Amino acid sequence: MVIRGRLAALALAGSLALPAFAEAPGRVVSINLCTDQLAMMLAAPGQLVSVTYLAQDPRASVMAAEARAYPVNHGLAEEVYLLRPDLVLAGRFTAQATVAMLQRLGIAVVIFDPAYSLLDVRQGMLDMGRTLGRDAEGQAMAEAFSARLAEIAAPASAVTAPRPTAATYAANGYTSGDRSLSGEIIEAAGFEHLAASMGLPQGGVLPLEALILANPDLVISGQPYPGASRAEEVLSHPALLALSGDRTAMQDRDWICGLPSVLAAIERLRATRDDMGGQE
Amino acid sequence: MTQARLLGALGALVVLLFLAALVTGPAPVGPGESLAALIEGGHGPLTLVMREIRLPRAILAVMIGASLGLSGAAMQGYLRNPMAEPGVIGISAAAALGAVLAIQTGLAALFTLALPVAALCGAGLGVALILLLAGSGSSSLALILAGIALSALASALTALVLNLSPNPFAANEIVFWMMGSLADRSFTHVLMALPLMALGGLMLLRCGRGLDVLTLGEDAAASMGINLRGLRLGVVAGVACTVGAATAVAGAVGFVGLVVPHLLRPLVGARPAALLPAAALGGAILVLAADIAVRLVLPGRDLKLGVLMALVGAPVFLHLIWRMRGQQ
Structure with a gap:
């Protein structure tokens, strides 16, 4: 590329x-x-x-x-x-x-x-x-990147049981697609990407209603920037907070660039997934 | 048509559109199923969608429409000028500036009512400025020019504040504050706006008799025992409360207070007191219909309410200007 x-x-x-x-x-x-x-x-x-x-x-x-x-x-x-x-x-x-x-x-x-x-x-x-x-x-x-990636991603792909679904949800109701770096990070961590089943491979705006009805097991949102904005208000909407699934936050820096640090993002999401498995 | 029958018909239309608004949304769910989920509960995520997303949105549409319709009718009655409308003459823009300042300074986070109160202050300043520049009795031209100046100033300052914000999304919100939207509002916003709207609405409805008498002229009204100063205070405070609260949660939605009184005035025999409650219901109908339309035209894309309102409202405004031209 x-x-x-x-x-x-x-x-x-x-x-x-x-x-x-x-x-x-x-x-x-x-x-x-x-x-x-x-x-x-x-x-x-x-x-x-x-x-x-x-x-x-x-x-x-x-x-x-x-x-x-x-x-x-x-x-x-x-x-x-x-x-x-x-x-x-x-x-x-x-x-x-x-x-x-x-x-x-x-x-x-x-x-x-x-x-x-x-x-x-x-x-x-x-x-x-x-x-x-x-x-x-x-x-x-x-x-070094490839070697470490093979170590942490391999067990995830070996999981045959139905995988929990995860969706990213950001300001203005934007969700990233499954065909993106963050999408691959989520899949490498062992999740099914909600955007894939929603027909949003490149990402796009997902109405809050549609997200709630899809009821994903994990919603990954960003951490709000200082100085309030209406765009980010949707992330604290009572309906989103009332979802039965888990929520976690990822900062933009964790996965907007193709850096070795994306490995840490995968590991963190994997840990989240393992915790969720323990609850079931 | 008698007053009672008119209000009954308008009320029935509000109920009908309210139900239509509840079953309209990007999620593909049948009307029966969604209403059942709303009332019975226990339908999992669908109940959540109905109770926490669509219900507050429909309630807000009614509240905001009623507020704007009422304040438009009251301002037009007080200024005896059919073009006096909060959106057109910049009061909504001033309210938006107050709200944006409260949000960006962090004031809004201090207590629940801080945001609508700040918008109220903006709207109050706006009304006061308009009355000062183009008080009752002055020409339509003076009113509109004062409105343009206030609108331009308030919008520019709003844009400035949002551009100075450290938040990368804030600058994109200029459109929301200038055009208005009900997307993704919640009961937090309903509760935030309700007290001030109720207070302002009551103040405006109580002005009815005074506005009726005022149609005879200020001197005649004064001689008939109307407290003009009290009336002015009631209109200013009522408009500031209703427009402030509406703008704080939904941005500046224009033209509602222009179109609704214009359409209903012939039906109530041009009596301001009778127009006030009718305009409140009419405003609710218009905003409900517009909010349904934005969801049907571009589902899930948050087309701004102000876009539709301008499409409906601007022709009415042009028509009024055309008539004014004929009179001169």
């Missing part, structure tokens, strides 16, 4: 020549939360010169503490240009105008697609390693 991303980037930017990757880029700026965190883990000391301000937000980033060591950017072309980067790391859907501007200014930009599956997570690690000229580190991380 990242190869596709890189080809697209090449098509967009004639200036991005492949030989640029023959030697490791010296000054790398990341303007996407997910590339921020992968790059912090894989870059050589001094290689990464700036990450986004989101990377310092403990609600969105699992590496908020590490990110404090870096100057932050806000994904604006101007500030990124002034950092004189050899390479900019961007996400597929972040700041497209910025990316286009940087490419016009002749700066190499590598665009990473979001991780839609556990396989994508592994591939993202390999691609980041290659992009930063740190192939060995990227490969080591990917191998």
Whole structure:
């Protein structure tokens, strides 16, 4: 998937020549939360010169503490240009105008697609390693990830008994699809994903009524952000709180990016599932 | 048609639409089954859906419609101007600003009634400002211009407050506060709005006689023993309470107070006192119907109530402007 991303980037930017990757880029700026965190883990000391301000937000980033060591950017072309980067790391859907501007200014930009599956997570690690000229580190991380994933996910797939259903429910009644990273995390933890039976493979808005009637065994919601919003009020609706199934909270940072930390998310959900099994 | 028969017919329509609202929703359940689940209970999740989602939503539609219809009729009677309507002249927008400020400062979390009271303060300021700028007797033009200014200011400040919020979802809620919606409301909201709405509704209904006499003009009303200051206070406080409470839980739903009195006025012989209760029932009918329609047009997608109300209300408003043009 990242190869596709890189080809697209090449098509967009004639200036991005492949030989640029023959030697490791010296000054790398990341303007996407997910590339921020992968790059912090894989870059050589001094290689990464700036990450986004989101990377310092403990609600969105699992590496908020590490990110404090870096100057932050806000994904604006101007500030990124002034950092004189050899390479900019961007996400597929972040700041497209910025990316286009940087490419016009002749700066190499590598665009990473979001991780839609556990396989994508592994591939993202390999691609980041290659992009930063740190192939060995990227490969080591990917191998460690795959090995640990096989350990914790294998027993779940071996379960033949009917699996408990789980649904994510977020602000505005949004539920993630089963064909997404969070969907695969939920399935790897041994749950049936409600979105699959609801016909929402890509996720979407699930009316509260429909969720209540489906009566899932587990509802996974996010933790509300500070400063109230009506969008999040639905998460404390009396009907949702009265459901007979369990509820648990996952923070956005746990599974929005394809990082090694998704393993921890799987383990936590698995522990939740085992507790539920004990009650029955 | 006599007053009693009109109110009876409107009341029957409210009951009918209330039942229709209860059996309307994105979940594919038959009407008989869902009503049984509501009344008997013990139908598991379906009972939960009926009692905790659809019932409070239908009750809120009645309460909000009645509040807005009543306050529109009262304002129009007091200002003797058919265009005086809380949504159109910016009072709902001012109430929304009060509510948003209470939510974003954390005031709303302190005690249950803090949110509607803050919206009440916004609405009260709005009414006072409108009366100051375009008091009774002034032209429709002055009223509408004052309303546009208040609306624009309150909406802009609401947008500013929501944009400053640390919550990433808050900025998207500008649409809710400006258009209004009853999606996913609960009994918490019913209980929150009820006390102020009841209080404001009573205040407005008691203004009936004063408004009747006021149709003869202020001097005539004063000479007939009407306490004009008391009447004004009653209208301002009543409108602030009802519009404030309605906006606090459902956002600014416009045009209800414009369309309903406009349609019912000929049926009550243009008497403000008779119009007040009829407008309350008429408002309930309109909002119930609109809330059913938003769920039928786009099931489960939360089409805003204000969208439908504007589609119905704007032509009425244009018609009124057209008539005003003819008079000049």
